[in-house]
Amino acid sequence: MERRHGQVGRPRSEQARTAVLRAVDDQLLEVGYAAMTMKGIAERAGVSRQTVYRWWSTKAEILFEASAVDAEQELAVEPTGEPVDDLTAYVAALVDFLARSPAGAAYRALLGEAQHDPAVADLLATKDVLGDSARTVIEGVLGAGAGAGPVPVGEATALLIGPAFFWVLSGRDPARLAPRELAETFLRELRARGRH
Amino acid sequence: MERRHGQVGRPRSEQARTAVLRAVDDQLLEVGYAAMTMKGIAERAGVSRQTVYRWWSTKAEILFEASAVDAEQELAVEPTGEPVDDLTAYVAALVDFLARSPAGAAYRALLGEAQHDPAVADLLATKDVLGDSARTVIEGVLGAGAGAGPVPVGEATALLIGPAFFWVLSGRDPARLAPRELAETFLRELRARGRH
Amino acid sequence: MERRHGQVGRPRSEQARTAVLRAVDDQLLEVGYAAMTMKGIAERAGVSRQTVYRWWSTKAEILFEASAVDAEQELAVEPTGEPVDDLTAYVAALVDFLARSPAGAAYRALLGEAQHDPAVADLLATKDVLGDSARTVIEGVLGAGAGAGPVPVGEATALLIGPAFFWVLSGRDPARLAPRELAETFLRELRARGRH
Amino acid sequence: MERRHGQVGRPRSEQARTAVLRAVDDQLLEVGYAAMTMKGIAERAGVSRQTVYRWWSTKAEILFEASAVDAEQELAVEPTGEPVDDLTAYVAALVDFLARSPAGAAYRALLGEAQHDPAVADLLATKDVLGDSARTVIEGVLGAGAGAGPVPVGEATALLIGPAFFWVLSGRDPARLAPRELAETFLRELRARGRH
DNA sequence: GGCTAATCGAGACGGTACGTCACGTCTTACT
DNA sequence: AGTAAGACGTGACGTACCGTCTCGATTAGCC
Structure with missing residues (x-):
């Protein structure tokens, strides 16, 4: 048997x-x-x-499975060796993803559901799409082990992603966003904190 | 008749x-x-x-009407004359609102709905609760007409709100956020841009 | 209020x-x-x-409500004063009802369900369509109060209805049934018991 | 091969x-x-x-196969040579079978299904469990070839089985049934018809 | 004081999606 | 070829909420 x-x-x-x-x-x-x-x-x-x-079990699960792979790909940027360029490319990719890509629409929908549905929140917590991609870029710029420096990676992530994230999710026009300026701002802040 | x-x-x-x-x-x-x-x-x-x-027409409309007033009150901070303190107080209030207040839960739910429901997006567009409160604080710090300076108010708003906004909406622990550091970062950036 | x-x-x-x-x-x-x-x-x-x-709640309930009135009408026979004729007419009506009438088909379906569904059995128990019609005829023949005589009405009912009921429900050909003979048999038995 | x-x-x-x-x-x-x-x-x-x-093909088929043998056994009565006793025993067995035996419950369920499902009706038609058992008893009482007498066996079967059959299937209390009286009634009728 | 008109409560109506269940068929690997 | 396992398409189940509707009752302004 x-x-x-x-x-x-x-x-x-x-x-x-x-x-x-x-x-x-x-x-x-x-x-x-x-x-x-x-x-x-x-x-x-x-x-x-x-x-x-x-x-x-739910449409959220299906959507998550359907869009996770796309999301990861769309948020990956090839390192060029030039910090400002890498960060700029990432922010631009982030805005494209959130505001213009189908996978990004899926992500926003899920993140929206997560605001009032704990099950969806748990689902999203299994894979930190945005955080992971940001960490990769930041570590590429600072060298691995950057988290041991003056700025914890988690916080740095929020500084890098936050403004664009808020801009798009609050319904503001993504075309009026300047990725290079956000990248420069982020770099400036990293250096400023490094001086302390 | x-x-x-x-x-x-x-x-x-x-x-x-x-x-x-x-x-x-x-x-x-x-x-x-x-x-x-x-x-x-x-x-x-x-x-x-x-x-x-x-x-x-919808539960979103009712919720919006029910929570708008509370939201405004909870995001208002009294100016003390000291920029860092004002900004810190604002960021703290923002995190409290988003992560802990009932009115904030309503706001997050509506903003979530707005990500996939245009009608709710339009509804939220009629009153920029977060943007308005941030602008008030920023102008209080820089003096009115600050928008004419090197940093447009809209962008400054995103820099100030973004990190905390992302932190909470992506499900991260609000207790691990340092309002004062975010306020200082914001101020540093304002001054850096002013030097150009 | x-x-x-x-x-x-x-x-x-x-x-x-x-x-x-x-x-x-x-x-x-x-x-x-x-x-x-x-x-x-x-x-x-x-x-x-x-x-x-x-x-x-169930299709049985609907069917019961839909057919109860028809059933009662189809099983009612006008008394002629002549016992054998009345009983013959009743048995004929009973066979027609069970074997040929739509309302009878409904009744048979419900009685069938009742054999393995207690809820339907309870439903049918609220109105003894066959028993009531038979009692009416029997009392018409014997005079009211016949139940006090040698044969309880309940048992008499079974004697009158039983053979035709079995004949039809066991799938035998209703055309090969002789209502008059059944009526005569029933009358004979009533008189035989009366002599005890 | x-x-x-x-x-x-x-x-x-x-x-x-x-x-x-x-x-x-x-x-x-x-x-x-x-x-x-x-x-x-x-x-x-x-x-x-x-x-x-x-x-x-269906649960009815399985149930039929599972219960047919039991049914036959439960309805068989040993002849004693005394007609009234044999008939009484048979009617008692019939009531026990229909109202109290598991095999009888199966039979009632199938007969119920047969009232509204032609396939089950066909299935039941392949083996006349009740009719066969009754015929055996009647022939045992009258001697074989009794069917050639004044009462066709088919009709006699209905007279013998009918009342008890109706009593049980219409949901009446089997305990209130008197097998001996039904047997006597049946015998009386046989003799009455024989006199014509 | 009667009339008109909009509101209120209650609750029935036609819809539509929900998530579950059993159906009978199928496609595997194993015996 | 028979078997256990289990996925498949199908279709009814009974429930929930949707947004609309039809009632009688209520409450105001107006004549």
């Missing part, structure tokens, strides 16, 4: 899985997060409602 | 209005924004559902 | 009620009891599912 | 078959016919759902 290796029963349909992830992306753009329903996703994916529920 | 002045018919019940606003506040704390329903609000207020719909 | 007389709220829609009762009758004939669903009834009636559930 | 006689491949598991039949009996008593499901039977039997479906 015992089964030692290999899976038992019919294997999960990879086709169904990707169809759902694609459907949730489409639905987000077409009808928006609020109007998105489990039923609608299933129908759009050509998959039964039961199958959706078998693998995901 | 036309009536030029004065309303005809039974006047709106002020009692019903305040009961609804109170109910929406209570419900937010008790069940949270997501689980809040028009039906629940009506029942909690001891008012018919029709009456709620007669005066508000 | 107190309301002394008259109904409160929107009154129940008589149109919806009759549409549902009619729909359940139609569905029984068209798709049969087993394939009948609350959803199907609602759609057929042009009524929302919620409205059906508001007034009835 | 070809195999000429005997079956090819793994033979049907007798263990699985009996486990299913036992499970369906258990389930009938524990949860009742209505709440009995193919899934539940399979799990209870420790057998895969597919295996159940391979050998039976």
Whole structure:
């Protein structure tokens, strides 16, 4: 009776899985997060409602799985060796992501839900997309181990991301944001604190 | 047939209005924004559902009306004449508001909704609670007309609010935030830009 | 605040009620009891599912309400003064009802359900359609107060109804049943017992 | 490669078959016919759902196979040579079967289903459990070939079974039934008709 | 004091999505 | 070929809230 290796029963349909992830992306753009329903996703994916529920509990979970990979890619910047340029590129990528990318729309929707739904907050807490990307850039600029310096990485992250984050989420025009100035401001502050 | 002045018919019940606003506040704390329903609000207020719909279209509208005044009060700081102290007090008030106050919970819920619901975004755009309070403080520190200086007020606002805003909304622990350091950082940057 | 007389709220829609009762009758004939669903009834009636559930809990309840009146009418026979004729007419009506009438099909379906669903059994127990009609006929033949005679009415009822009831429910051909013989048998037995 | 006689491949598991039949009996008593499901039977039997479906189409089929043998046994009475006693014993057995025996509960459930499900009606028509047992008793009393007498066996069967059958299926209390009186009534009628 | 008109409560209405359940079929690996 | 396991599409279940509607009752200004 015992089964030692290999899976038992019919294997999960990879086709169904990707169809759902694609459907949730489409639905987000077409009808928006609020109007998105489990039923609608299933129908759009050509998959039964039961199958959706078998693998995901909420639309937030599906959206998270569907957008996490994209988010990481869109927030990665190649280091050039020049701190100001790297930081500027990152801030620009951040604004693009938050304000213009589909994956960013998903992220904003989830972060919005997280403000009043603890389950979604927990979900987002499993992967700090913004914080991770910012830390990577900051450490690339300062050298690894920068967190041991005068500014803890967590706080530095907030200084770097905060202004752009607030700008976009409060509904301000992303075109009126100057990534290079934010990058320079951040660098200036790092150096100022270093002098103490 | 036309009536030029004065309303005809039974006047709106002020009692019903305040009961609804109170109910929406209570419900937010008790069940949270997501689980809040028009039906629940009506029942909690001891008012018919029709009456709620007669005066508000969505729970967001009610919540906005119920929390706007509180928000303004909680974000106002008395000027002391000492820039660092004023800014520190403001940042502290901001964190308290966002992370600990009921009115702040309402604001975060609405801002969250706004990320995926244009109607709520429009609603929030009618009153820039955070921006206005920040501008008041900044102008108090620099003197009015500071916006004409080297840093536009809008951008300065983002620099001041951004880090704390991101910190709280991304689910980080508000206790680990140092308002005074953020205030000093902000002041340093203002002066640095002034030297150009 | 107190309301002394008259109904409160929107009154129940008589149109919806009759549409549902009619729909359940139609569905029984068209798709049969087993394939009948609350959803199907609602759609057929042009009524929302919620409205059906508001007034009835199960399809059995609806069917019972829809067929009870018909059943009573179909089982009523006019007394002629001649016992054998009255009893024969009744048995004939009983066979017609059970084997050929829509209301009888409803009754058989409900009685069938009642064999394995206590809720339906309770429902049927609220109105003994067959027993009542038989008692009326028997008392018409013997004179009221016949129950005080040698044969309790309950038992007499079983003697009169039983054979035809078994015949139809066990799937035998109703055409091969001779109502007059059953009526004569019943009368003979009544007299035989009277002689003891 | 070809195999000429005997079956090819793994033979049907007798263990699985009996486990299913036992499970369906258990389930009938524990949860009742209505709440009995193919899934539940399979799990209870420790057998895969597919295996159940391979050998039976519906729960009615399984139940029929599981209870038919028991039914026959419970309705068989040993002849004593005394007509009244034999008939009385039979009626008593019939009432016990219908009202108190697990196999009888299965029979009632199936007969109930048959009232609104033609497939079940066909199934039951393959074996006239009640009719056969009654015919055996009647022929034992009258001598074989009794059907050629004044009362066709089919009709006699209905006279003998009908009252008790109606009594139980219409939900009346089986304890208030007098088997001996029904047996005597039946005998009286047989003799009365014989005199014509 | 009667009339008109808008509000209020209650609650029924048609909708639509929810999350669950059982159905009967299928696709694996194993025996 | 039979079996256990379990995913699949299907479709009804009963519930919840949506926003609208129809009632009777209430409360004001106006004639």
